[in-house]
Amino acid sequence: MNSKIWLSSPHMGGKEQQYVNEAFAENWIAPLGPNVDGFEMDLAAYTGSGHAAALSSGTAALHLSLVMLGVQAGDEVICQSFTFSASANPIAYQGAVPVFVDSESETWNMCPETLKRAIDDRLAKGKKPKAIIPVHLYGMPAQMERISAIAAEYGIPVIEDAAEALGSSINGRAAGTFGKLGVLSFNGNKIITTSGGGALISTDEALIKRARFLATQARDAAPHYQHSNIGYNYRMSNICAGIGRGQMQVLDQHIANRRRNFDFYKGVFSEVDAISFVDEMKGYRSNRWLTTILIDPKKSNNKTREHVRMALEADNIESRPLWKPMHLQPIFADAPYYGDGTSERLFELGLCLPSGSNLREDDLNRIASIVTSALR
Numbered sequence: 557m558n559s560k561i562w563l564s565s566p567h568m569g570g571k572e573q574q575y576v577n578e579a580f581a582e583n584w585i586a587p588l589g590p591n592v593d594g595f596e597m598d599l600a601a602y603t604g605s606g607h608a609a610a611l612s613s614g615t616a617a618l619h620l621s622l623v624m625l626g627v628q629a630g631d632e633v634i635c636q637s638f639t640f641s642a643s644a645n646p647i648a649y650q651g652a653v654p655v656f657v658d659s660e661s662e663t664w665n666m667c668p669e670t671l672k673r674a675i676d677d678r679l680a681k682g683k684k685p686k687a688i689i690p691v692h693l694y695g696m697p698a699q700m701e702r703i704s705a706i707a708a709e710y711g712i713p714v715i716e717d718a719a720e721a722l723g724s725s726i727n728g729r730a731a732g733t734f735g736k737l738g739v740l741s742f743n744g745n746k747i748i749t750t751s752g753g754g755a756l757i758s759t760d761e762a763l764i765k766r767a768r769f770l771a772t773q774a775r776d777a778a779p780h781y782q783h784s785n786i787g788y789n790y791r792m793s794n795i796c797a798g799i800g801r802g803q804m805q806v807l808d809q810h811i812a813n814r815r816r817n818f819d820f821y822k823g824v825f826s827e828v829d830a831i832s833f834v835d836e837m838k839g840y841r842s843n844r845w846l847t848t849i850l851i852d853p854k855k856s857n858n859k860t861r862e863h864v865r866m867a868l869e870a871d872n873i874e875s876r877p878l879w880k881p882m883h884l885q886p887i888f889a890d891a892p893y894y895g896d897g898t899s900e901r902l903f904e905l906g907l908c909l910p911s912g913s914n915l916r917e918d919d920l921n922r923i924a925s926i927v928t929s930a931l932r
């Protein structure tokens with residue numbers, strides 16, 4: 557059997573262990589400590605948000621965002637349909653209703669026109685959405701200038717799901733810093749990992765302080781345990797944050813490697829008619845967390861993305877269909893949806909190729925030759 561190639565595997569830089577060792581040496585084995593503080597400062601500086609709260613997961617960061625924006629049972633929250641379920645699940649945690657909005661074909665993210673149509677229709681039906689959750693899928697920034705303008709026009713706060721987009725930007729401004737709150741994830745397959753973890757970023761210091769308060773069981777200032785709010789246990793551990801501090805030192809290298817993967821695939825498949833890519837709009841920079849391709853069966857003798865996926869699997873190479881849109885998921889079958897089929901088409905035709913920052917040249921060549929021959 558050929559050696560396994562993963563879609564996106566953890567890639568340590570070298571300093572992670574040192575920060576973890578320091579935590580052991582100083583007995584900071586807790587969901588607070590110098591690594592948590594240091595990691596938060598790194599994230600705030602890197603993104604330019606100014607403020608960050610390190611949390612147990614990206615999902616927790618999304619949940620806390622909704623809590624802080626006052627989303628309650630029966631409220632409606634607009635969410636990009638083309639995403640991972642973690643973008644939408646926290647809406648359900650609050651007993652609120654997700655309203656799914658389709659993607660446009662330039663960035664594959666929330667379509668501004670459809671967003672506006674959805675808001676107008678919800679208002680006509682008597683309910684104003686409490687928040688808007690666009691996603692920077694696969695690292696490609698959503699059209700945040702247009703989405704922000706619509707959100708401002710209606711006075712609806714934006715929570716940016718930048719879980720896949722640390723290091724992505726629009727005209728130099730980091731993904732995650734356009735909305736009221738930005739969500740990051742450091743799960744095992746993300747561009748940097750803390751084994752598991754997430755963060756909230758914001759230019760609003762009060763919101764970040766509030767997030768830290770709610771994430772540590774909402775303890776009031778008192779010598780005994782006193783509570784005026786429902787709290788959560790959502791803080792990041794000082795051990796995990798140590799891994800994060802080490803990973804921040806290699807983040808730019810990871811982005812360079814993942815962009816190199818994209819350039820390699822784009823170059824090697826330039827002669828393959830059936831394969832297309834999503835390019836960056838002017839001023840947009842994607843971290844290219846995952847390289848994604850569309851495979852048009854009409855140009856490949858009816859070979860589909862499943863042919864390619866199975867050919868890769870037979871060679872011990874992991875690839876994956878694009879996210880199945882939320883409005884097609886059984887659990888969200890009853891949720892309102894606004895769209896024109898764009899994300900359904902992407903799901904049908906799309907495949908994520910192995911994209912780790914630790915892929916070697918011979919790995920990339922092996923992947924490319926299998927994809928090419930599967931489509932012949």
Ligand SMILES: *Cc1c(COP(=O)(O)O)cnc(C)c1O
Nearest residue numbers: 613614615640642643719741743
């Ligand atoms: C990974 C991810 C999340 C959730 O992050 P976790 O840290 O795994 O909880 C949310 N949204 C998107 C788009 C993601 O890819």
